[in-house]
Amino acid sequence: MHNAAFRALKLNYVYLPFAVTPAGLPGAVNAIRALGMAGVNLTIPHKERVLPYLDGLSAEARRIGAVNTVVNHRGRLIGHNTDGRGLLMALRSAWGLSMRGRVVCLMGAGGAARAVAAALMGAGVKRLIIANRHRDRARRLARAIAGRSARVRVIALSDLSLGRIAVDCDCLINATSIGLQAGDPRLISPTVVGRFPYVCDLIYRPAMTPLLRDARAAGCRTMNGLGMLVYQGALSFQLWTGRKPPIAVMKRAAEAFNTSI
Ligand SMILES: NC(=O)c1ccc[n+]([C@@H]2O[C@H](COP(=O)([O-])OP(=O)(O)OC[C@H]3O[C@@H](n4cnc5c(N)ncnc54)[C@H](OP(=O)(O)O)[C@@H]3O)[C@@H](O)[C@H]2O)c1
Secondary structure (H helix, E strand, O other), X not given: OHHHHHHHOOOOOOOOOOOOOHHHHHHHXXXXXXXXXXXXXXXXXXXXXXXXXXXXXXXXXXXXXXXXXXXXXXXEEEEXXXXXXXXXXXXXXXXXXXXXXXXXXXXXXXXXXXXXXXXXXXOOOOEEXXXXXXXXXXXXXXXXXXXXXXXXXXXXXXXXHHHHHHOOOOEEEEOOOOOOOOOOOOOOOHHHHOXXXXXXXXXXXXXXXXXXXXXXXXXXEEEOOHHHHHHHHHHHHHHHHOOOOOHHHHHHHHHHHHHHO
């Protein structure tokens, strides 16, 4: 996706994958400075662990407590988090849906859910309902993002709880990892899923998760996580290069990759 974008804009950059162990993280961060890299993306398990090794954080990354993008400003490494804004842009692009004034139910309270919850609050949702297997983790997330308003509520990740709130909700977002593996159990029953007008799964591989299949069969509008992947990448691209990202090129490359494996 990034290399396709660099080629399209004739930029002298290359995007490379590096497998970094937790023990290797401090050395890898120093290598960004030593090798003069423009920046990096980070993924699990480094998104939170990298914080002490950076020179600064964007307000967004500080609020989320995790970094997915590092920008090298002449040796000063600044951490950003583009995941949540990436999802908002994908929702707007796919459905023309703004989150202002919406009631959203978010399943999950891990790293991706933190980024999405912070972005939804920033976008002005009316109410955010968080459902997670471990309720303590959901409560911690709710406390971290709630601010002064009382717009965040935590419920059990169960058919009963989700069934009760669905009628008032605009959108259901799955930010758990359930659906990644073939044979994963259903998070909630098809009847309950069908009560949400819009259903989004952050998972993009497989492109059609059991949740999305149930939602589509029930007539809901559905979206997988590929759009979020593209837009979070586009925001990173802009941070590294200062150039407007060629979204259509990035989307095509991501779609080709997703269907090729
Ligand atoms: N589209 C994109 O660009 C994008 C970006 C980032 C992440 N993602 C996707 O988002 C998902 C979550 O990633 P993450 O980084 O947030 O992972 P994470 O920090 O490990 O969080 C995992 C989440 O899944 C829940 N979970 C795991 N096993 C479960 C089970 N058996 N039953 C119910 N809930 C379960 C966890 O609940 P507990 O807290 O109770 O353990 C937690 O809420 C992944 O599928 C990832 O691929 C997509």
